[in-house]
Amino acid sequence: MKLLRILLLLPLLWSGFSLPASAQQKPAAGVFVDQQGVLRWADSRQEVALFGVNYTAPFAHAYRAHRAVGADLEQAIRQDVYHLARLGVDAFRVHVWDVEITDTLGNLQPNEHLRLLDFLLAELKQRGIKTILTPIAYWNNGYPEPDTGTGFSSIYSKAEAYVNPRAIAAQERYLTQFLNHQNPYTKRLLRDDPDIIAFEVCNEPRYHEPKAQVTDFANRMVRAMRATGLQKPIFYNIAENYAVHEAILDADVDGLTFQWYPQGLVSGHALRGNLLPYVDQYPIPYRNDPRFRRRAKMVYEFESADVLQPIMYPMMARSFREAGFQWATQFAYDPLAIAPYNTEYQTHYLNLAYTPGKAISLLIAGKVFRTIKRNQQFRRYPADSVFGPFRVSYREQLSEMNTDQEFYYTNTTRTQPKKPAKLQHLAGVGSSPVVTYGGTGAYFLDRVAPGVWRLEVMPDAVPVRDPFETASLRKVVTSIRWNEQPLRVQLPDLGSTFTLRGLNPGNRAQQQAQDGALAVLPGSYLLSVRDQDAAQWTTQAARVGVLGLSEYVAPLPTPDQPVAQPLPTVLSAPPAQATAGQPLRLQVQVAGAGPQDSLLLVAQHFYGRTRRLPMTRRSLTTAESTVPAELLYPGLLRYWVVVKPQDKSKGLPTLTFPGSVPGTPRDWDFYSPEHWEVPIVAAGSPLPLFRAAHDQRRVEVRGTENAFSGWADYVTTPAGEPALRLTVPVAKAGAGTAEPAPAVSLRAYFADQLPGRAGELAGAKELLVRARTSQPGARVQVLLVTRDAAAYAAPLTLTTEWQTVHIPLSSLQPAPMLITPRPYPGFLPLHFRPATQPAQLRLTDAEVLQVVADGPAVGSPLHVDLESVWLQ
Template identity: 35%
Template sequence: YTDGLIIIALKVSNEPHHREAPEKVTEFIKAMVDASRKTGCQKPIFYNISHSVHLADAYFKAGIQGGTFQWYPTGLGYQREIPGNVLPNVNEYDIPFDKTIRANGGAKLVYEFDAADVGRSYPYPVMARSFRSAGIQIATHFSYDPTFMAYANTEYNTHYMNLAYTPSKALSLMICSEIFHHIPMYADLGKYPDNLSFEGFDINYQQDLAQYNVPEKFIYTNHTDAKPVDESQLTKIAGFGNSAVVRYSGLGAYFLDKIDKGIWRLEVMPDAVWVDNPFGRNSPRKTVGVIKWEEHEMKLHLTELGKEFTITAINTGNDYSTELQNGSFKIKPGTYILSNKGADKNWSPFAKWKTHKLNDFYAPESTVKKTWYKHEAPVEISEKSDFKITAQIIAPEKIASMKVTGWAGAGSIAIDMTSRDAYHYEATIPAEKLPTGYLRYYIVAELEGGKKISFPAGLEGLPYDWDYYDRQPYLVRIVPGAHPIHLFNAEDDLDELVRPWRRSFKLVPTEQSGKSEYQMNLDPIFRPDNENLNAKPIHDFSFKHYIIEDIKGRQGDLVSKNKLIFEGRSLNKKTCKLQIAFVTDDGSAYGSIIELQPEVGEYELELSKLKPIKTVTLPRPYPSFLPYYLDYQPVNTFDINKVESLQFSIGPGIPKDQLEEAHGIGIISVRLE
């Protein structure tokens, strides 16, 4: 390690959990520092100082040159994708003991970070921005899936990162690198939400888009309407989806690099499609993502290339040829040279390029050996409202057609689905075909060659064939707008509840079938954090439930609701105050307090009386010293059409002299009326 040219520093311990006296901690670390120095090593020595942060002084007294950190802003192990806006979770990396680090001239490195259980691309550049504002010099992502096992994501199921299998997320890391190279340490880039556009970087949660747009480079993680700030100076384009300079119908990343005047290198990755939950219980026997090599349309709008240029395949084994038509052409995965008609051929496929060769290309082969299909029917929808159905399907063969067939009331339904891209289809059942009652439907896929597969059973044939033995359709309740909108049921939704764990919590059946009570007893509300003993106590215990899917089929009825009904009670044979709030898509929270009694009952909260309150960053991040509340003051009034989650808090409204006592609630259900 002393002589290794690529080793820039040493870290002598990872994730210690010190419980000893400060002088003992200093002695322990100094022994390792001294042992390292005895080898002749003069490289900086780091220690993991994001644990037991109240010992920061003791760490630096041992002679270290810096500290290492980690960041999991969305927690770990949710077992499914976290929905909604996580920008509040990644808004700042505030180090409460930073004065100690800077007083000792300490450097700061992040040895692992990830927005765990998030399959979208937009959070990562915000994390990079927050790191730079905190004075972080280097940050390394954890963890990158080896390509040969990325189909199953067994490396660590709460993470998922691989260029082939998660192209948008990988492009987002490319943007993170640009942030680290161009944003100074300790840069003040404003407060949320005004800090989402800075120095050529833009982040958009609604579009799941992160982009970097400067004269020389244009990088984007999803479809974008932005135009390059100066196309004439562009030397690099990296993207996914469509932009003003590239239109591409595939689902893989692509890269365009200028080699010389009128000559560009194009690299196209194959399509990546997630066919199962990548963040759940994974196994080498379970496929969560597949790769397919497919021919797709691409159109370039680069003035330098014009509408007439040659396309030459250069990677080994690639004999694909294509014809150009008005700037558009078909393309398959591989590496290509695009040359303007007047450009000189002063390149060789084997020429050195960056750290490799010009013709380098690697991507996993196609893994689609069978038909993979995804569609989830909602529990209920509103009567006399259009109902949009979406489905994903990928098969070895091309899909010839997709159709929705079924019935609601006395009327039959037969609607062709339209393709959104190569593997995603949609259809809308008009409102007049959806009277109160039940919608029953199938989705029928016809493959090239005539084979038909009907879902949800996934069997070959049509549901009306005499020998089609599993005719169970998708079943959806169609309800009047006046019906309640059910947001939470403890018996069904407990696994999706985002909450810090306490041993005393338990789910208990009630006397009614289909109803259970989740008992959350806190004794006390606040528990000291052994990793941050100097932290100021926050007497607040908050938990969250995402309701995006619960309201999707009833979105049009939200404005007619004027009260929230909480069914439950208090524990400990005394009353308990509970704050309930809606969190909207910008991270704002609007809530009020109800006082629960020891007897099970229903409690009403009038929506017109909701007031702005503090948003708790949930899931709780790691390290635990990071901010508990989002530093943001809502500027808009409450809009029920923008709600994404419910935030419950025990602590607000409880008298100061009672905060150390036991407090608890039993929650059965929550609904809107």
């Protein structure tokens, strides 16, 4: 009887224990994993290489925020998917917030969140974007607000989810119902939709030993999924729990998933300096394990968090391909409706309209990912910053792709397109030898036919606040301006007198170029040679690839006012100091001021002379003026910027910044106390690199997140001045790490603090450090890092008394740079050293200070208190 029961159960057991796709007689629909661990298209047998984003509008904060700002979620999704297609995205992944679409038993709940996910998947399908879904997120839905989810993930923690029988049963039930769910828009079961090419079981689980329990859980989830009839590859996270990675290597899965946050998360401000070494490589410790090699590799999330520089994504894509990945999706693309505020995960910020340079870098990164061969090896940075048709430059803040048919750039470039006559696609920010543009938004040119091009121009994006500070839907961080901007196009088949015609609804623009030049507002346009019959390209049905020629999506001006009457804003970042007796150039960012509006700099030596200085507009969004030397004697310089509208008939007032206050500082009733200020110091005074009293919001202070990890705090000196305290804990018995790591460190970018004293850098001879330690003999190191990521270090010998330590700059020796904030996942390298570097530091190239505390802590935690670091 027992044998009969076993025989009867065999078909059910076999359906649960289906072989990996690599061993199946018939490949799974769409893609399969071959015996070498390569993900291939089932029809062509070609390798898969897909690159894209995560996007979360149907769930959690993104869903609630859309409601809060009054956005139509379906329309918002359509608009965002259009922009993703515009950027060449062909991969989408999201960890589904199961807590919002299940009950506590794991039953699928048909509701608005699930419907919007279905709608999103249908929209992605129409644009040819492939999907991998992660059904289990393990997150509740609150961040950054209180939790409100009521599904099984609201009662079972990550650590409990794989050991609690009720939690395991809920997950099995949910996976079964989720895969068998029919999308009402596509009429497909999720498990059978050919555009959903694979599934990842769960998002970032939390496991611990014993390993066998982890393997058993993973296999049980796979069996539940296979029991539905699912034939597609199943991926599993291996990067989150390095201590038990063997358990996942032993599991019955087709692929392995990884993430990459190369400089950590949530610094609370924009990270500055050369971070390219952080993304120079992605070495996987177990990459030679046969169990690893026979699995497909996927990056489910990556991001250059807290970084706006448009240079990180292409280098990350190159490193992914070098490591053998076939799928990579950034986390997370910001929905257009809430991108002005960057409230959805403040540490991330990516949107075509609001971060144009970074968005074009994502486009280029996708090209890198699809062009570079899997496992292709590269030299290390900086030697690898030019590869194939790609170039990445920290100094120029430029990512670039240049082939016969495509030319893309993230910033103004002098590079000549390889073959202008053969160009088919161009996209950029700034200007190039082919396009001269006066705005700050992105633009796209696509060849439709000989002598016919589609032009798409995004509005100007003007940063008004650091987008990585604490976020709020009441605080705009990037302003959108619909300015008419000068544009000059020099494409061989268009000539110099081409015509322009508006394409998007409501765009009735018609112009004829003179010497290739015209003026454009945001929109989509058809450019054609004068004698070309372009009528066929102005119909609603006309398309280029997956994009309709007449399609156009862009946000309204910020604030939502008529285009002709945006209120101006002005931003300035005053230098930390300026040298007495030397003229000082001050530059500001401007939004909303028309080209004919006048800008004045009002400069005053505190309680002394005041000068009104005209400002020169370098572009519609930047202006500058030079304060004369006669005002720059030792003391304090205060300054304001006055914006005077040229057209008084519009009723716009004269405004003074900071504060956007009516009137000017010289008016008798000007009441605002706000101003910008710059200390003026005598030549030869110490140059500040770090001051604990001023720089709390500018620096990165982190432990290395291991058994020896330290932490930081701010304390006061006996004189009552703030000091940064680096704390090293006492090492635990038996603790250790794969790579020796310092406990805690300070990283301070200082290059933007010294432009007012740049002429004095070359004369500095020593580094002055005001500090103390609680335990003599502590290993503390101070480093200066250059723009080319070459580090030079010296030991910092401290006592228990406050003292100023003098370190001759000549004593700094080449040394590895500490990669801090700490990269994630934790197996990635903590140090970087270029293959070659000059023997001596060139101080004029230095931009980053690092102070590193290693310990040891004897008997009690070790404290290193740091008040200031100066050059003299």
